[in-house]
Amino acid sequence: MAEQDALLDQLRTICGPAAVLTAPGDIEPYAVDWKQSFVGSPFCVVRPGNTGEVAKVVAACRKHGTSIVPQGGNTGLAGGATPDASSSQVLLSLNRLTRIRSLDPIGMTVEVEAGTILQSVKEEAAKKERLLPVSLAAEGSATIGGIVSTNAGGVNVLRHGMTRALVLGLEVVLADGTIVNGLRHLRKDNAGYDWKQLFIGAEGTLGIVTAAVLRLVPAPRHSVTALLSVADVETAIALYAKAQSEIGDALSAFELISGESIALVERHAGLKSPIAAGEWFLLIEAASSLTGLEAAMQVLLAAAFEEELALDGVIAASHQQAQSLWALREHVTEAEAREGRGLKHDMSVPLTVMPAYLADARAAVAAVSRTARLNVFGHLGDGNLHYNVLLGPEDHPAAVNRAVHDAVVRHRGSISAEHGLGQYRVGEWQRTKPAAEQALAHTIKQAIDPAGLFNPGKVLAAPNKGGAA
Ligand SMILES: Cc1cc2nc3c(=O)[nH]c(=O)nc-3n(C[C@H](O)[C@H](O)[C@H](O)COP(=O)(O)OP(=O)(O)OC[C@H]3O[C@@H](n4cnc5c(N)ncnc54)[C@H](O)[C@@H]3O)c2cc1C
Known part of the structure; x- marks a missing residue:
């Protein structure tokens, strides 16, 4: 206790008393994850106001041997930002680092502090007709530090890649309190190891991201959105290939939503699909600075009906209609949370393997549960679906998890396409990842954070002697 009191005093001196929270009511919102699956108990929350303060906080925690859990929005x-229940960790919130330091519409870069909300950066970029092409339903709360640290995906990965593809430079604080300033606005930089890649997707286990330089793209002036229903995933993939041919690189999203997911959204979000149901729905978006998208989408839909690929479909006639079509997709996660106990899976396989994976996983889940219901939706164009399972009272989460993930391994996929491992998937990572890859991950952690100061228990499990073959 005396050790904790001494650290608290130091943190108050560094950041000011108001930036160090210890009252249970103040700490609570930081101690529970979004899904309310993980509840932690940090002994304090510290909210530094700039990079220098972050560095001093890290150095103080290191001196006192106290581990740090970074948190953005x-x-x-995956429970990565939730501390453990030991009351011995410091939760370091970046939510006061909110400055957009510069936005260059010609070089097409933005330099921004870690706690800035993704949506604010997008709004600022839009004023200069530029776009930060990371689009996710949580963008009104997710922060730049969070999206970098999870290498976030979202609906525009198809066109622009994961967050990693947009990061040009990072500023990070290392475990000894050193500030490494790699905030270069360069498209080309082969001068040595590209160390920033290690911190992208590290989920706060290697250092604290305090600022980033991100690549922008021209804001599209035109966009068109369509919703289609189809009978099966083979047909959805055939339509994807057609969309690639008809719409080309203006294709910006190709999302798959199961009929079950739409039913959940209709039940919990008060929304209604404007088209007749099929087993699956497709939300297709094209966006470009050039005109002609509407015609290309019409050609696609005409072919889809002529060849009897689509059961029903609609092209949004206005921006408002497009938003209501997108609302059906954006409310799936929330609707699932309202429906009850669910298990999230975030799998990816090569796109052409997806139908075989879905059949295999469905059979595998049915073999361990007679009551589980599926809620499958996601980024079909990226070969990434959220294969979520709503559990009945008798179902064993671990058995269902294993069934879904073993099918992923059989089809040479990933058990975490975009959400990361956090604490939620650590055990499954250890069970399914080849031993040599696990050993390499431990070598990296040991080299950069040898004392295990940052986010212990996340991403990496204790070294696995056996590992998966
Ligand atoms: C409704 C909904 C929809 C979503 N859709 C998508 C989606 O389509 N695609 C997708 O990829 N994700 C999605 N997510 C997940 C989530 O929004 C992303 O993972 C996002 O990047 C997290 O940002 P955050 O600021 O909230 O991070 P947090 O939740 O605060 O933290 C996430 C991880 O990053 C670490 N971290 C946070 N900030 C820092 C920092 N500055 N330095 C070091 N480590 C840090 C934390 O320790 C934790 O491990 C969705 C979430 C919700 C609730």
């Missing part, structure tokens, strides 16, 4: 879906 707390929208992560």
Whole structure:
């Protein structure tokens, strides 16, 4: 206790008393994850106001041997930002680092502090007709530090890649309190190891991201959105290939939503699909600075009906209609949370393997549960679906998890396409990841954070002697 009191005093001196929270009511919102699956108990929350303060906080925690859990908007879906229940960790919130330091519409870069909300950066970029092409339903709360640290995906990965593809430079604080300033606005920089890649997707286990330089793209002036229903995933993939041919690189999203997911959204979000149901729905978006998208989408839909690929479909006639079509997709996660106990899976396989994976996983889940219901939706164009399972009272989460993930391994996929491992998937990572890859991950952690100061228990499990083959 005396040790904790001494650290608290130091943190108050560094950041000011108002930036160090200890009252249970003040700490609570930071201690529970978005899904309310993980509840932690940090002994304090510290909210530094700039990079220098972050560095001093890290150095103080290191001196006192106290581990640190970094947190941005707390929208992560893997429990990565939730501390453990030991009351011995410091939760370091970046939510006061909110400055957009510069926005260059010609070089097309933005330099921004870690706690800035993604949506604010997008709004600022839009004023200069530029776009930060990371789009996710949580963008009103997710922060730049969080999206970098989870290498977030979202609906525009198809066109622009994961967050990693947009990061040009990072500023990070290391475990000894050193500030490494790599905030270069360069498209090309092969001068040595590209160390920033290690911190992208590290989920706060290697250092604290305090600022980033991100690549912008021209804001599209035109966009068109369509919703289609189809009978099966093979047909959805055939339509994807057609969309690639008809719409080309203006294709910006190709999302798959199961009929079950739409039913959940209709039940919990008060929304209604404007088209007749099929087993699956497709939300297709094209966006470009050039005109002609509407015609290309019409050609696609005409072919889809002529060849009897689509059961029903509609092209949004206005921006408002497009938003209501997108609302059906954006409310799935929330509707699932309202429906009851669910298990999230975030799998990816090569796109052409997806139908075989879905059949295999469905059979595998049915073999361990007679009551589980599926809620499958996601980024079909990226080969990434959220294969979520709503559990009945008798179902064993571990058995269902294993069934879904073993099918992923059989089809040479990933058990975490975009949400990360956090604490939620650590055990499954250890069970399914080849031993040599696990050993390499431990070598990296040991080299950069040898004392295990940052986010212990996340991403990496204790070294696995056996590992998966
Ligand atoms: C409704 C909904 C929809 C979503 N859709 C998507 C989606 O389509 N695609 C997708 O990829 N994700 C999605 N997510 C997940 C989530 O929004 C992303 O993971 C997001 O990047 C998290 O940002 P955050 O600021 O909330 O991070 P947090 O939740 O606060 O933290 C996430 C992880 O990053 C670490 N971290 C946070 N900030 C820092 C920092 N500055 N330095 C070091 N480590 C840090 C934390 O320790 C934790 O491990 C969704 C979430 C919700 C609730």
